[in-house]
Amino acid sequence: MALVLTEEQTLLKDSASGFFAERSPISSLRDLRDSYDSQGYKSDLWQEMAEMGFTSLLLSEDEGGTGFGFVGAGIVAEEMAKTLAPSPFIASSIVATSLLKATKNAHLSDVASGQKIATLAVDETGHHSPYTPKTTSDSDGKVSGNKTFVPEGKAADFVIVTADRPGGFALYLVEKDATGFSAEQTIMADSRGWAKLSFDNTPATLLASGDAAKAILANALSKANIILSAELLGLSQAAFDMTVNYLKERKQFGQIIGTFQSLQHRAAHMFSEIETTRSIVLAALQAADSKDVDDQRLAIMASAAKARASKMAELVSNEAIQMHGGIGMTDEYDIGFFIKRARAVQNLYGGYHYHLDRFASLNGY
């Protein structure tokens, strides 16, 4: 498949770009942060995203979705990231949707329509280690344990949770009003809707168990990491564009600082890192849509894309602050929001070294 967007995909990109710029500029994230909003996003924006069809991109038209698939979802994630628009898009419309679809769960249509929010609770420490949970369940499906770094964990109507069940690994679905379940908001650097969850003999529905459950989770995490790579690409592109514009305006020593070769070369190098990342992200998105790509190949592309995007985002978000100088350190200026979000996305479902390690193992070294 050609590594270019089709006409329809370009239209989607344009409409998403205009939508987020108008409906959720960076000031919107700032408002949520300053008001200590516990939900972490604005419900009316989410409603509009659902009306635009953004919540059902992964469902075919026959399944009641818009049929844009992962390339479409990547486009929306990239455009959304340019204004750092907060929403449960990734947690609910990508990760939970993939899992509910793979397990043929009845809640899928409510989640895809945006009426219900779902999320995955997988991490238990600051390091991603998805297949060896300490959270346990008994054979009746009562879950006990703690999860951390759960996106939209406070807002979610359903939580898909990993647990160690007698006989092996399992994926469960927990409803937010189930007994013994509680969600506590975690205020993190990126001001989004993170939460810590605890389960105490909480009744849960078994979605999948054993190796099948691991395979379903691995596939969903590969896809999630590909979409997160698109988010990293979008936020880095926006931070880069702001920085290049600043280089064209700011004067010191009586001249525009963008005339200095030391800054020009660093900017040009960043451009090359962004563009090479753009290619691997698009190829990975296409792989996620392709029926000819097996799970192993998908995992290789996902880890390659996430590692690459993480390294690139680290470079660009740091340079963005450095090149803005003192003003880049102020809270009043928007550039700081990008580095904060970048690190959160880099960490979610495995950071740079996690994916380097996975890439090496999958390739037989």
Add this chain to the structure above:
Amino acid sequence: MSDNQLEQFRAETKQWLEANCPESMRRPIQEEDDVCWGGRNFKFQSDDQKAWLDRMAERGWTTPTWPKEYGGGGLSREEAKVLKEEMKNIGARPPLTSFGISMLGPALLKFGTHEQKQEHIPKIVRGEIRWCQGYSEPNAGSDLASLGTKAEDKGDHFLINGQKIWTSYADKADWIFCLVRTGPKEPKHTGISFILFDMESKGVSTKPIKLISGYSPFCETFFDDVEVPKANLLGELNKGWTIAKYLLTHERAMIGDMGLPAPLTPMARECVGVDSNNQLQDKALRADLAAHEIDGLAFALTMERAGDEAKAGASLGAFSSMLKYYGTELNKSRHELILKLKGSDALEWEGQASQNGKIAKQWLRTKANSIEGGTSEVMLNIVSKRILELPDA
């Protein structure tokens, strides 16, 4: 072209390649001797090498997309891609590699007169004439437009005097395409012309330069009262810089295009060893290797994307400078990594075990990648000015 027609073309191509590509031409290129450069004095390595060239050239498939009128293959981009894929499937080597194909040809087709195309293109297609590029001079490297080799108007001919340097394979080339100063009073970019002449002309001499790698791919080239017919001017007088830049775009895309190189995994496993988890013993090196392989994948996909965008009508333009910069830096880091994987063995310079220092010499050869065809620094200048539109001082 419909999918059906393209599939039929694929089937025919497959069949033809199967019947016409000699077995020995289906092995990867290992040595410099395996490359067929063509030219008057080229010594074919084998009858197979010659047969493979002749058969491909007869169909114009040494230059698949060039017009049939001048001996090219006349294939569409889609068909050329199919040909490339089918050649790759059987491991077929390129039948011919030359600067005529990768650099001069596209410029001749764009800027040449009908007569010039008729004279030169078929000989490039058939590998009869080997070309070299006369650009850099001792005092005009990165600042190429300050070149001083002069061509004086003597009525029916130009009289050329001066010196070129870093002329790749000048000692083996039959003709040269050369930048000369025809307008000494014009501003530096507007007094340059693009001219073609025979290296056997009286007054042309070459001297190979031995490099840190021990190889001598480059020469000094001297012109002492060389007479060149006026008809050999390509494009208009004093408009050579436009052609030079056009050609550099092709050259940069070519130098940057190292393709997706073979994975270093087998070498790493053999040289570094694996533990009980089937992972490289040296974990730090393992991480470096993974990071490098991912960068390589991202770059190969970027070359592919640039090709797909060009097919969709976008112009590559200054993007080729980014590709040149990234591809050559990547190739340098690949060879540094090979050195780390092999350890001290990689530094053996002579002797059978090291095939006379093959690894060490290839490593040093890559150091030229980010200098030849425009340095990395010049590429970054071009990206910052033409793509990012950062202002001049």
